[in-house]
Amino acid sequence: MNKKIDVACAIIEKDGMVLAAQRSESMSLPLKWEFPGGKIEPREDARDCLERELMEELGVGIHIHAALSPSSWRYPDFAITLHPFVCTLKPGTIHLVEHKAIRWIRPEEMGRLDWAEADGPVLENYFRYLGQRVD
Numbered sequence: 166m167n168k169k170i171d172v173a174c175a176i177i178e179k180d181g182m183v184l185a186a187q188r189s190e191s192m193s194l195p196l197k198w199e200f201p202g203g204k205i206e207p208r209e210d211a212r213d214c215l216e217r218e219l220m221e222e223l224g225v226g227i228h229i230h231a232a233l234s235p236s237s238w239r240y241p242d243f244a245i246t247l248h249p250f251v252c253t254l255k256p257g258t259i260h261l262v263e264h265k266a267i268r269w270i271r272p273e274e275m276g277r278l279d280w281a282e283a284d285g286p287v288l289e290n291y292f293r294y295l296g297q298r299v300d
């Protein structure tokens with residue numbers, strides 16, 4: 166049976182833009198764009214995982230504002246459930262530890278990037294959330 170992983174990921178908002186991160190050549194799914202985050206460890210809470218991963222990967226703290234519905238995807242060699250959270254950054258400076266690049270983009274530009282396939286349903290989910298949000 167193929168491996169199944171649970172991954173927490175952060176949709177980080179700032180001034181109407183969202184942070185997209187590009188995986189490096191040496192990572193799995195090389196050069197694909199994603200929301201920063203990572204695998205949830207056994208018995209770890211998804212929010213704790215996200216805070217830990219953001220500190221490890223980008224050296225920043227986050228505020229978590231909303232949880233979107235998890236969405237699942239099957240890659241050829243593993244299955245993934247993504248647990249997306251809408252976040253903002255705590256004060257601090259981003260340092261790229263493992264990603265090749267980051268970009269702040271407007272939601273309407275998100276479709277132009279070459280996202281990891283599992284992120285398709287996450288993007289749809291986020292657009293639905295934006296459509297319903299009152300702020």
Ligand SMILES: Nc1nc2c([nH]c(=O)n2[C@H]2C[C@H](O)[C@@H](COP(=O)(O)OP(=O)(O)OP(=O)(O)O)O2)c(=O)[nH]1
Nearest residue numbers: 172174192193194199200201202203204281283284
């Ligand atoms: N963080 C994150 N990972 C994603 C997204 N979409 C997506 O398919 N993934 C995949 C990429 C990885 O296979 C996995 C995340 O685990 P990870 O960030 O710990 O990946 P990794 O490269 O260290 O994994 P590995 O190759 O060492 O097993 O989920 C996303 O939006 N954010």
